[in-house]
Amino acid sequence: MASSEATTIDAGGRELRVSNPSRVIFPATERTPEVTKLDVVQYYLAVGDGIMRALRERPTTLERWPKGVHEGIVVSTRERGGGGDAFFQKRVPRGAPEYLETARIAFPSGRFADEVCPTEIAVVGWCGQMGTITFHPWPVRRADVDHPDELRIDLDPQPGTDFADAVRVAATARELLSDLGYVGFPKTSGGRGVHIYVRIEPRWSFTDVRHAAIAFGRELERRLPGEVTTKWWKEERGEKIFVDYNQNARDRTIASAYSIRPKPGAPVSAPVQWDELRAIAPEDFTVSTMPARFAEVGDLHAAIDDVAHDLTPLLDMYEKDEAGDMPYPPDYPKMPGEPKRVQPSRDTDRKKDAEASDSEPDAD
Structure with a gap:
């Protein structure tokens, strides 16, 4: 042709x-x-x-x-x-x-x-x-573009980790969702990561939903020490699964199912069932293979709109955490409550504090 x-x-x-x-x-x-x-x-x-x-x-x-x-x-x-x-x-x-x-x-x-x-x-x-x-x-509907109806958990493998590591973290995320009373819908990212979507009531701002994602990520860090990180700066993440909380900020989006x-x-x-995550590989799902799978199993996210959850439990967790807010992406204006947005290796104030600490005698 x-x-x-x-x-x-x-x-x-x-x-x-x-x-x-x-x-x-x-x-x-x-x-x-x-x-x-x-x-x-x-x-x-x-x-x-x-x-x-x-x-x-x-x-x-x-x-x-x-x-x-x-x-x-x-x-x-x-x-x-x-x-x-x-x-x-x-x-x-x-x-x-x-x-x-x-x-x-x-x-x-x-x-x-x-x-x-x-x-x-x-x-x-x-x-x-x-x-x-x-x-x-966007995680909003046209009728109300300022209040998301979706919490998006992005489990992003860092160098030295892979899809199997993301799947292992996803299993703990599933337990955390259950503890919160939430139903999560997992999918492959199309690469090495795993995405989990939770339908929420469209009552909260983008800032609130981002805070909820931070709280979720920090709880995963506590449950899987050494395996999960919420550190924004790549130089601090190590060989861990990064919970990219900023995917819930305004104007940040994730590839759809x-x-x-x-x-x-x-x-x-590809939408997947929780129990099949350990048995699949991301490359199993392509333009060539997905139509047959879809015809056989249908849309595994078909029930996602059945229940919209209350975000309050995660927001309560965020408020109780003394760590506070975390950095936004570099192209954002300075946001209320945001800590200093400086890469740690370039933070002159942090270096001065470290040098001062090193020069002080050890306490008895």
Whole structure:
């Protein structure tokens, strides 16, 4: 099929035109076949109920790789700036169909943006047609964009640790959730990590939910000393699983369930059952394998909206902890109650205190 050709497919009852359907988005690997642009769109349609449960009515940032996931592709980031071949799009792309709806969100800077707000599977398919690989939904619904309805626990392996370590920590996280009376829904990250989502009542601010995540992470540190860290600075984390509490800050998002990740083999972020975590590998779930699994087991997050939990127990834990708040990401304005946001190795005040302490005689 010539690259200039196009095809039209059914997307939830709407006609969706896919241009350059044979464009290779993911080259073949030893374990996986090549994945074309049409394959990406058809994948999202095949897991339609699941991806819509993850995205429906949520402001969503698009991670677009229109040229495909190939060696040498340059990715635009906050640090590097724009101009890359792949990029994160927070505002609605040009040429959006009339059925695409939006949600207005506010960034920490105070600026606003109208983001894609999926309300039907055709929107997801169109985003795929526009080169979207990964969907990054906010933890809010369009009706109330200032009060999250989702607590997100991100178990992120640091150098020297791997997926098996994250799974071991997830087992303790499951026990902690049970102690709190919460129901958690785990998924693979599409890489080495594990994500756990907890539906909460949309009563609390982003700051409150972030504090709850800090409290959850600190309790995991206490239960698994030497295996878990909430340290923000990489130089302090060591070979541990990092609980990335800042994924709950405003304008921080996690790849949704069923999202494709831009890695060789086209892996996807897969909802899983708690008891199967120890028996799987992240690479088991790809664009090629997930449709059959979805057809067999359905959406393992189907019950996530059944109960919305009270965040008060975690907020009480946070308030009782004398350690207080922790640093925000570097691009945030200084936040109320935040400690000094300085990398420890560059903290001149800390160095002076250490030098003064070293010069003092030991107490008898």
